[in-house]
Amino acid sequence: MAEQNDDLEALMRLSLAGDQRAYATLLRETTRLLRPFLSRRLRFSNEVDDLLQEILLSIHKARHTYDGKRPYKPWAYAIAKFRLLDYLRAHYSDQLRHAVDFDDLEENLHEPVTETGMSYESISGEVQKLPEKQALILQMMHQEGYTAKEVAEKIGMNESAVKVAAHRAYKVLRERLER
Amino acid sequence: MDNIEQLIDTLSKDAQAVKPAPHPFKLCLLWIAGGTVYLAAALALTGLRPDWAESFRNPLFVAEIIMLLGLFIVTALSASLLAFPDLHQKQRIAYAPLGQALLFLGVLILAWRADTPAAPLPEHSIECTASILLTMLLPAVWTLYSMRKFASTHSRVAGSVALLSAFSVGALWLRLHEVNDSILHVVEWHYVPAFGIGVLGLWLGKVLLKW
Numbered sequence: 001m002a003e004q005n006d007d008l009e010a011l012m013r014l015s016l017a018g019d020q021r022a023y024a025t026l027l028r029e030t031t032r033l034l035r036p037f038l039s040r041r042l043r044f045s046n047e048v049d050d051l052l053q054e055i056l057l058s059i060h061k062a063r064h065t066y067d068g069k070r071p072y073k074p075w076a077y078a079i080a081k082f083r084l085l086d087y088l089r090a091h092y093s094d095q096l097r098h099a100v101d102f103d104d105l106e107e108n109l110h111e112p113v114t115e116t117g118m119s120y121e122s123i124s125g126e127v128q129k130l131p132e133k134q135a136l137i138l139q140m141m142h143q144e145g146y147t148a149k150e151v152a153e154k155i156g157m158n159e160s161a162v163k164v165a166a167h168r169a170y171k172v173l174r175e176r177l178e179r
Numbered sequence: 180m181d182n183i184e185q186l187i188d189t190l191s192k193d194a195q196a197v198k199p200a201p202h203p204f205k206l207c208l209l210w211i212a213g214g215t216v217y218l219a220a221a222l223a224l225t226g227l228r229p230d231w232a233e234s235f236r237n238p239l240f241v242a243e244i245i246m247l248l249g250l251f252i253v254t255a256l257s258a259s260l261l262a263f264p265d266l267h268q269k270q271r272i273a274y275a276p277l278g279q280a281l282l283f284l285g286v287l288i289l290a291w292r293a294d295t296p297a298a299p300l301p302e303h304s305i306e307c308t309a310s311i312l313l314t315m316l317l318p319a320v321w322t323l324y325s326m327r328k329f330a331s332t333h334s335r336v337a338g339s340v341a342l343l344s345a346f347s348v349g350a351l352w353l354r355l356h357e358v359n360d361s362i363l364h365v366v367e368w369h370y371v372p373a374f375g376i377g378v379l380g381l382w383l384g385k386v387l388l389k390w
Binding site for chain 1: 182186187188190191192193194195197199262263266329330332390
């Protein structure tokens, strides 16, 4: 174990000196180290992969804060833990934002829940009257079936911004349709 | 997995030799030296309190100044460690400002109890807080700007400690400049605002030290 630690520190020292092969090996070793740590804390393997990539990017960005004279693992784990907490915070706040309000649910209980009675096509006229970006987002999400994340990637916005724009569009549509 | 391999490939190809960040102790010494020069310059411009020789014969005043100096040094040290992801593996030192703040509180309590009969309150009030805030502006900007070059994983605490470090420079300047012996006034208008500054630092740290 001590030998492996020495290796990691030595690899990092070489990486800081510009050795690209050492750096690639170090990043692979770091991935191998961190995968079980993340797998124990996240439910889906795609989440683990996404977060691992983010952590590797962070390690790359922060590598100048490691001097090769102190143990490598606590440094790498500190970054991993920081990104994991960030991810969990964003994930749960996103879930809270999309949580169903019990009052809304109660109001709608008497309505048929398996069928909305309204399709995208039936309100597409109203959708087209929305600002261009909001209309495009609704069209992509409800007519073409993309997720918010996919829409974000396609139109070069971030996912939260897409969700906020969609939410605003729903609000405007609801007000117009209730009139 | 393929994505990760691809990323590793891209990152390693992008990896040039990197100059490691300075040791936090070196960074902290730089901040302390800068803060001291700034404090000396501020005092040279505005003048030492005329009764300074007499004030320095009061052990509680001396203790208060030493505590403030201690707070400045300890918060600068803590901020320099908090700028690193792993606190440079010196967690205990990073949280030392808590102990220093307790000692400072103890000295203030002693000074308060010794203030009998109470010294007359000065006519001004919020002007003191405003002066401290103005004085701390430059050291605060410098410290936060320097910290942005690193990678804090405790950005809120780091921001708070950095602002408190700058605040202690401002507080030191005012204590050495203003003729004022009312401990009530000093606590209310010099030191209580530090709590607000600490809270502001939590927010500023979150915003400015993001990476």
